[in-house]
Amino acid sequence: MIEIMALVKLYANLRKLAGTKELSITGASVGAALNELAKQNPALGAAILLNGVLRPYVIVTVNGHTVIDLNTPLAEDDVLAVFPPIAGGFSLPSIIFLQGEGGMEGKEVGELRMERIGEWRIKENGE
């Protein structure tokens, strides 16, 4: 397996947990790199990952492009940036959820509602 060395940049309170603004980490994918990070620094890992997936509202970018899929492969010299959930929040606690081509236009199927802080569910029309 090819070892990829990626530069990881950390922001806001993640810096306090890591004791640094950036570090180098090996991993063939975003998930592998973050898991390696968690192995080296469990407190930092716990702030980023929950049960192996990204915590809600943690933002991870590779070269400035947001990634959601942790299987996204990394290439040499990629820059991984990790922003804690404190950079997120709820700007739209309930929105009309539309489904169709592109995922954003089309038939109105229901309402995306915040049931509790950080927990969302689609309340379907007629429910």
Added chain:
Amino acid sequence: MAGWSGKVLEIDLSTQTYKVYPLDMEMARLFIGGRGLGARLLWDLVGPEVDPLSPENVLIFTNGPLTGTGYQTSNRFSVTTKSPLTGTILDANSGGFWGMQFKKTGYDVMIIRGKAEKPVWIEIKNGEIMFHDASELWGMRVFAVTEKLGQNNNRRNVLCIGPAGENLSRIAAIMNDRERALARGGPGAVMGSKNLKAIVVEGKDRPEIVDKDQFKFLLYEARKSLAQSPLTSQALPEFGTAVLMNILNNVGALATRNHQQTQFEGAEAISGEELTDKYLVRNTSCWACPISCTRISRTEKVEGEGPEFETTWAFGAQCGIDDLAAIIEANSLCNDLGLDTISTGSTIACAMELSERGYMDSDLRFGRADLLAPVIEALAHRRDIGAELADGSFRLAAKYGHPELSMSVKGLEMPAYDPRGMQGQGLLYATSNRGGCHMRGNMVGPEVLGAPKLIDRFQVQGKSSFVILHQNIAAAIDSLVLCKFTNYGVAEEYFARVLSAVTGIKYSTGDMIRVGERVWNLERLYNLREGFTSRDDTLPPRLLNEAPREGPSKGWVVKLEPMLKEYYRGRGWDENGVPTKKKLKELELIDLV
């Protein structure tokens, strides 16, 4: 009657008289307060024939039914007028303490008409309205006036203009509680044109609440929600709004050097993290706010509130400056002189580009932190180069034959988010009723922060539905009047429930959003009456034609036209962006046209 005081105070400065009359409660039900009520009143009071800097323009100060109740962030108030910068309808709102105190004077609305023969200041104290000679105050700066007139956060609050407003700078703010601003669109110039230096409020009235038990419960629930939201409980208190600097820079959506680039190499040096590490003294809050996002920062020269993210960006990335101390000092100077920091920073950036390209003869160059303070000082006093900058970037750039170098929409300078990396934000700016603004809704949540759901920031199709909803919600919150940051922790369902508990009038979540839609459409009608058309729903040519050459937004321009068509359809407007009769009927606005 509960929530609302039910009274309007109308002051005529020309005659130094006033009258008090009942608030139209049907109007209050439909528009609530703040921005909405202000828009409805301005519709009747100021038509297209009125010059914004003439005595016929009005300043309408409004609070809302929640103001002063103690509900989280119920400290805000609004001013509505015709903007001398854009010619559009304008409302600006502000936090601090003044709004709460204004409510305690027993009025929901204060309308200021006419023009005083000589400078005056107004004092409203325990039911008395007094006009005072302001000759000695004229020319004084904001901090000195605030102190001289007896600012006392919980008891007596001062709102005033500085030299910029007196000198009719079209980017002048009205300041309250020393360092809070009704900033955008030049309301300070309107106040200056009326020879009105300050309004001091002191009152004892308490807003009545119909269902006190339910109100207390909702207060408790909202407190819990705000304490659990990562943004309102951690990010804003710890790093302030400037926490956004690094992430926007990272994704290539940070406007840089008058929007010539979308990433700034000095972003880290002017970030919220850096501000907290090196300059933060403590954080503080507006009245009844548990979030406490306000920074008190200190350099060798100044100590005071701020700077907020947009200010840090305007004097930082937009001017190519990475000297955070100079930015903090520029912010403080703008507060003392009474200037909108976004428009001031972006106008200086425009002058920097005009000068670098050889169109304008000045020493201004990107990165010249040493020139910030002297140029701001000159701007507020209309001295030297400042005389050319005092009316904002559009008039400046047009004077030199290059209006395309003004990074403004409808004449109002845009904030930090470069829409080439956030397509929805581009649509939002282009359609904003007061011009380039991030407070009429903001797509940074879904397009960058993934809240409530991450959407592709480069995608065009379908963006209008998000933009419309954001705009409607923003208008509803501005009409309550609450701080939009609460919406990061508290759903609008809570706003509807608390409004119902306070007023006794049943509002559903849908009703709240409908109020926002009504306000948005009324503002649109106002601008159409002023002669604005769909041609004004556009962006600077740079954002439509010049793609960034590097960074994550490389190759992208704003694809406005398809989004705009979809937006008009989604709004229920015709292809020219005019609200249809059907839509106006649905919104109970049909009687106005």
